[in-house]
Amino acid sequence: MEEMAAVGGSRFLVFNFVIMTLLQFTQASGWKVVPRKTVSHSALKEVKRFSKPNIFNYTTLRLDEDEQILYVGAREAVFALLVHNITKEVKETIVWDAPIEKKMECVQKGKDNQTDCFNYIRFLQNFNSTHLYACGTYAFQPRCTYIDVRNFTLNSAAMEDGKGKFPYGPAQSHTGLIVDGEFYSATLNNFLGTEAVILRHLGQHYSTKTEHLASWLNEPNFVGSAYIQESANSETGDDDKIYFFFSERAVEYDCYREQVVARVARVCKGDMGGARTLQKKWTTFLKARLLCSVPEQQLHFNNFQSVYTLIDSNWQSTVFFGIFRAQWADVDVSAVCQYRIKDIQQAFDGPYKEYRDQAQKWGRYSGKVPSPRPGACIMNSHRLNGYNTSLELPDNTLSFAKKHPLMDDLVQPVDNQPLLIQKNINYTQIVVDRVLAVNGNQYDVLFIGTGAGWLHKAVMIGSQMHIIEELQLFEEMQPVESLAISKKKKLLFAGSRSQVVQIPFADCEKYRSCADCILARDPYCVWTKQECTRIDALPKVFDVDQDVGQDVEFADVSLCHRTSDNLKMKNLTIVAGTNIFLPCQLISNLAVPKWTFQQQDLAHVSDANYEIQRKALLISDVGSQHGGSYCCFSEEKREPFLMGKYSLSVVSNRAMALESQAAIGTLGLVWLYVFVLGIVCVCLLGVVIYLNRKLKERREKTVVTKEADHVNVYPTERILPKELPKGTKFIPSQTSSSDEKLWESPSYYYSDGSLKIVPGHALCQNGSSPSHNGTANGIPGQPLPTAVQSPTRLNLANIRGANTNGYIRLQLGEEGVDPFSEELRKKLKQRQMLPDANPEESSV
Secondary structure, eight states, rough: HHHHHHHHHHHHHHHHHEEEEHHHHHHHHHHHOOOOOOOOGOOOOOOEEOTTTTTOOOOEEEEEETTTTEEEEEEEEEEEESSTTTBBBBBBBBBBOOOOOHHHHHTTOOOOOOTTOOEEEEEEEEESSSSEEEEOOOTOEEEEEEETTTTTTEEEEEEOOOOTTOOOSSSSSSEEEETTTTEEEEEOOOOTTTOEEEEESSSOOOOEEOOTTTTSSSOOOEEEEEOOOOOTOOOOOOOOOOEEEEEOOOOOOOTSSSOOOEEEEEEEEEEOOOOOOTTOOOOSSSEEEEEEEEEEEEOOEEEEEEEEEESSSSGGGGGEEEEEEEETTEEEEEEEEEEHHHHHHHHHSSEEEEEETTTTTTOOOOOOOOOOOOTTTOOOOHHHTTOOSSSGGGGGHHHHHHHHEEEEEEEEGGGSSEEEEESOOOEEEEEEEEEEOOTSSSEEEEEEEESSSSSEEEEEEETTEEEEEEEOSSSOOOOOOOOETTTTEEEEEOEEEEEEEEEOOOOOGGOSSSSHHHTOTTEEEESSSSEEGGGSSSTTTHHHHHHBBOTTTTOOOOGGGGOOOOOOOEEEETTTTTTEEEOOOOTTTEEEEEETTEEEEEOOOOOOTEOOOEEEEEEEEGGGGGGGGEEEEETTTTEEEEEEEEEEEEEHHHHHHHHHHHHHHHHHHHHHHHHHHHHHHHHHHHHHHHHHHHHHHHOOOOOOOOOOOOOOOOGGGGSSSSSSTTTOOOOOTTOOOOOOGGGOOOOOOETTTEEOTTTTOOOTTTTTOOOSSOOOSSSSBSSSOOOOGGGOOOHHHHHTOTTTTTOOOEEEEOOSHHHHHHHHHHOOHHHHHOOOOOOGGOOO
């Protein structure tokens, strides 16, 4: 156990030594490994997303800049999206799924029916102006076919066997491209994934492929390919070439040394294979090792992840950007290395490696090289000697080429070191754009995807890298599996398992000040004296020398005009003996905090109570000597920017602190209370007005009925008895001798055909009116009525207890006997028989 602990401890020390040495080296080299800005998923601007329900793996992106269409290959589906707005489909989705029987066969062969046994579209390229060439895994039985871009339909009848052209499974490596109607592919050639091949098919040439030898390809992992037109303006009559990038298990090293290395291989476009030797095989296949390492520490990045080819107007300026990965202990480290095409060409023109049987190891070949040179393309020198095609090359040249595909020289990166090294980050994909800045210089901007779904945007400034920002593309953690850029529209597209994301190259509006805009060192952004904006959005009337500010090289903020300090002082009161945090918001991740106390730099104050943290100042065990003014600065590139001002008062007890705080906040609290009380009063006034109105309406209503008909009222004096409607029923009063006496009372006739007879208002025998408390002119307790009570619902028990000023409104009925009137007559006659009957109680 002690020995194991000692071994573990020594490994830990070695690991720490390697990491610390690496970090010291990167810091000494001035590499910017920290992104200046961090933009979360929710803070992304102008972002657009595309996905469909139950469709996954949006990993194949093909951009057609001429047609402004982004083609997306997913699991069993192909989409055509608008470049400027990927949320809109140009054509209806192509569904290309594997048949059920193919999926069943896939499962029977031991593959996973949840991941493997689908059709993953992993290749989409323009075959010509009218068709795309598409390939899918087809449930571990790869197929390729053509898509008509005019009506966006898939040609099922022209489906081809994809063996050798395309991988069997979604996780197997593959790269390919179409050049003049010929498909160059590098993939695994069998179901088990143990045999690899670089193949050319379609087109006019014979099918040509690599030799099945470990010295040619040994368990490769293909990451990319590139077509370089080296015949253009060539003085030697050179041929165009196709380059392939991969990592593989090395054959040239001992088993105790490195096993996996990064490679670049190339073939010539006009290669037709040999006549007898290397028939239908590449005669120009050569490969060399790509080195990406920190030479001082012998740290080598051999796991090739991705590559991007940046081709300028002159192919001789072509550069390749590669992503590599290494691991020490449990820490992942990624690196970005840059290679020039002339350095790769130089390695292919150099000495060969060979396997020495006696020593049983690989070494540099020191013998005579046959002529014409093995592995070379057919050029003017060959044609002068009668060799117009590879079919005419001599056997000794072809035999040497077969046994010596590996070059001895290593391809070194630019400046012999990585551009960028990142610890605890897995870089997955990379694309590069070349942009012209205000000063007329061109800068390469790198967009690098990570395994956690982030995007790093970095700019090359000389031999150094500056990471402008990191963007969280996806809310859920998932790798960025593909990247594409539209240089015309300045848009970037990222594909993942769940969706495709579209974002602009730059969001300059997030830089709110001139200093922040210039310190970003973003070639796409300039300050226009008013705002930070994209350089391609500037109007043509702008004077670039006078009206805009940008300094990618040095981030000189002196270009900005100084603004007056308009920050308000924050007053704080604290009890002695307690701790307090004073926050300080930094302008970027590269800024450092700087604090002053009474205009004196706190870094020069020898007080153990002060602890300057990254985003705050901690003052512990506050004493009276700590009272005063504090200023917080965000310092970047030695330029301080005032971010906060505090006035700290220290009191001896809590009561004084509360009084001080109350004195500071009294005025604000008073106004707050006044505002709240005002709102309450307004609400109460509204309630009172509402209740008063309701009460008034209730007082005006004495008869509530189901009908809502308006009824006019007329005194009966104006209507002769003979004019009353036919069928009117009367109820005689006990104080009257006959029905005719009713007409002497001040009754009221309503326009709806009813009659009200009001007791207490009838004329007496002597012509005088009885005394009462009612009004003389109106109906007591009854304004102009608005409703009519149905006689059938009249309760006679209520009549008995009615007040003498009450009344009953009788609805004029039809001819015949009114049951209600008859019943009322009977009740009144019964009342007449009672000796103590009150006449008023039976009045109607």
